Amino acid sequence: MMNDKILEVKNLYxxxxxxxxxxxxxxxxxxxTFSTTxxxxxxxLEKGEYWSLEDISFSxxxxxxxxxxxxxxxxxxxxxxxxxxxxxxxxxxxxxxxNSTVLEELRLGINGHLxxxxxxxxxAALVSISKKTVLNNIDNILKFAEFDRDVLNTQWKYxxxxxxxxxxxxxxxxxxxxxxxxxxLTHIGDTEFANxxxxxxxxxxxxSTFVIATRHSRKVKHICNKLLILDKGKMTFxxxxxxxxxxxxx
Amino acid sequence: xxALIYLYKQLVDNYEHIITFVKRDIKNMRVDTKLGLFWVxxxxxxxxxxxxxLAALNVISKSADMPFVLYxxxxxxxxxxxxxxxxxxVNIFKSERGAIKNFNIPLVVLIxxxxxxxxxxxxxxxxxxxxxxxxxxxxxxxxxxLIPIIFIFMTMFSLSIGVIFAFKNLLYKDYAKGLNLxxxxxxxxxxxxxxxxxxxxxxxxxxxxxxNTYVDFIRGIFYHGINYVNYTVLGITSLISVVLFVYAxxxxxxxxYKVKSVL
Numbered sequence: 001m002m003n004d005k006i007l008e009v010k011n012l013y014x015x016x017x018x019x020x021x022x023x024x025x026x027x028x029x030x031x032x033t034f035s036t037t038x039x040x041x042x043x044x045l046e047k048g049e050y051w052s053l054e055d056i057s058f059s060x061x062x063x064x065x066x067x068x069x070x071x072x073x074x075x076x077x078x079x080x081x082x083x084x085x086x087x088x089x090x091x092x093x094x095x096x097x098x099n100s101t102v103l104e105e106l107r108l109g110i111n112g113h114l115x116x117x118x119x120x121x122x123x124a125a126l127v128s129i130s131k132k133t134v135l136n137n138i139d140n141i142l143k144f145a146e147f148d149r150d151v152l153n154t155q156w157k158y159x160x161x162x163x164x165x166x167x168x169x170x171x172x173x174x175x176x177x178x179x180x181x182x183x184x185l186t187h188i189g190d191t192e193f194a195n196x197x198x199x200x201x202x203x204x205x206x207x208s209t210f211v212i213a214t215r216h217s218r219k220v221k222h223i224c225n226k227l228l229i230l231d232k233g234k235m236t237f238x239x240x241x242x243x244x245x246x247x248x249x250x
Numbered sequence: 251x252x253a254l255i256y257l258y259k260q261l262v263d264n265y266e267h268i269i270t271f272v273k274r275d276i277k278n279m280r281v282d283t284k285l286g287l288f289w290v291x292x293x294x295x296x297x298x299x300x301x302x303x304l305a306a307l308n309v310i311s312k313s314a315d316m317p318f319v320l321y322x323x324x325x326x327x328x329x330x331x332x333x334x335x336x337x338x339x340v341n342i343f344k345s346e347r348g349a350i351k352n353f354n355i356p357l358v359v360l361i362x363x364x365x366x367x368x369x370x371x372x373x374x375x376x377x378x379x380x381x382x383x384x385x386x387x388x389x390x391x392x393x394x395x396l397i398p399i400i401f402i403f404m405t406m407f408s409l410s411i412g413v414i415f416a417f418k419n420l421l422y423k424d425y426a427k428g429l430n431l432x433x434x435x436x437x438x439x440x441x442x443x444x445x446x447x448x449x450x451x452x453x454x455x456x457x458x459x460x461x462n463t464y465v466d467f468i469r470g471i472f473y474h475g476i477n478y479v480n481y482t483v484l485g486i487t488s489l490i491s492v493v494l495f496v497y498a499x500x501x502x503x504x505x506x507y508k509v510k511s512v513l
Binding site: 128 | 353417
């Protein structure tokens with residue numbers, strides 16, 4: 001049913017380049033083409049360009065959770081960036097929720113000189129979450145990360161690397177938007193904490209539109225119901241996960 | 251118009267985030283310094299003292315209609331505000347590369363929050379300027395109401411130049427380097443430290459140099475009042491500023507997402 005669709009991707013193409021000359025051409029194009037829409041037909045590849053994603057189409061209904069599988073450089077992270085509106089496609093359309101939570105490099109955008117609380121606000125600003133949401137969830141964030149309130153005034157740079165990851169992870173899963181995206185499953189803390197994270201991811205996948213990109217098929221088997229397989233930027237499978245994994249593992 | 255409304259909406263939607271970014275930058279400014287906010291005043295004091303010294307020694311010509319200390323203090327404060335806005339904006343893709351590339355934060359939010367520090371500096375310095383003005387016997391006057399209005403157009407102009415050159419700089423770094431050199435040169439032809447002759451052809455051409463117009467008129471209003479202003483020149487300069495501002499907004503509106511592919 002059309003109304004249930006929460007994410008829809010149609011004929012998605014994204015170019016990439018591998019030389020400075022093409023980069024210069026792109027930059028020049030930005031300054032001269034005053035248009036926010038992409039082209040009416042699939043653009044031709046020019047010298048120095050290649051397709052990093054080619055003709056990707058799929059849709060997710062409410063309640064679906066999607067695993068994107070593929071080897072290195074297959075275009076998984078790029079597809080996530082396009083789905084979360086952090087990049088524009090060269091051709092094709094993407095209809096996706098406007099706000100998303102992306103679980104990837106956890107400490108991106110953090111400032112070591114600020115306190116933990118200030119950094120939570122800063123990260124919240126970067127991922128479009130209000131201060132109010134942070135404050136409402138502060139107890140849950142601290143509880144999951146296994147800290148008490150005293151840590152909020154600690155300068156970020158004096159935390160251990162593990163503590164930083166725990167706090168940011170806890171912040172993102174507790175203050176999440178309805179569209180939740182994970183780029184690779186990172187191992188955080190000791191085994192006990194890592195298991196807690198896995199349980200949390202399962203819970204998040206159940207109560208939000210969930211997309212995860214990974215190279216490890218066994219990790220997503222129990223989290224997702226849909227699977228998209230990418231191979232060098234081309235979609236080789238989209239459908240039910242059991243069926244897809246049979247192809248992928250064989 | 252569509253671009254202006256869109257960018258305005260982005261600012262309104264993200265006002266809370268702008269405050270967070272500004273607080274981050276203010277805190278960063280004070281990190282690992284003992285003198286903290288006093289560094290807002292110290293940097294302009296260096297050229298100020300040099301130029302005041304040179305004027306006192308008659309090495310550079312002085313303005314006949316204003317005490318030269320006052321002339322230089324106001325000139326440098328305004329010129330520095332303009333160049334700081336331009337430099338901050340030109341470097342936006344460098345200073346906020348991570349945020350632009352990895353998050354969905356609108357470019358206009360980052361530009362405004364980065365420049366908030368410059369406004370903060372300006373307020374701090376303007377308070378000092380007012381003290382200097384009053385020291386020279388100038389009383390507070392109603393005429394000064396025009397100054398904030400001129401500041402709006404001056405800010406529009408500076409932001410626009412910054413945005414245009416930030417995008418140009420994506421092509422070649424020469425644009426930013428050239429602009430930096432140009433701003434050093436403009437210091438000497440914009441009536442910042444000594445009056446630029448107005449009665450020859452070069453002077454007439456230079457009266458349309460927006461840096462010269464803004465510096466000269468704001469200083470003139472401070473000391474002489476609104477009668478000092480040539481409204482034709484101010485009108486044309488303001489119009490140029492508005493046109494550039496609309497162009498810069500369109501540039502941001504159409505290119506802010508595309509730009510991620512070249513960062």
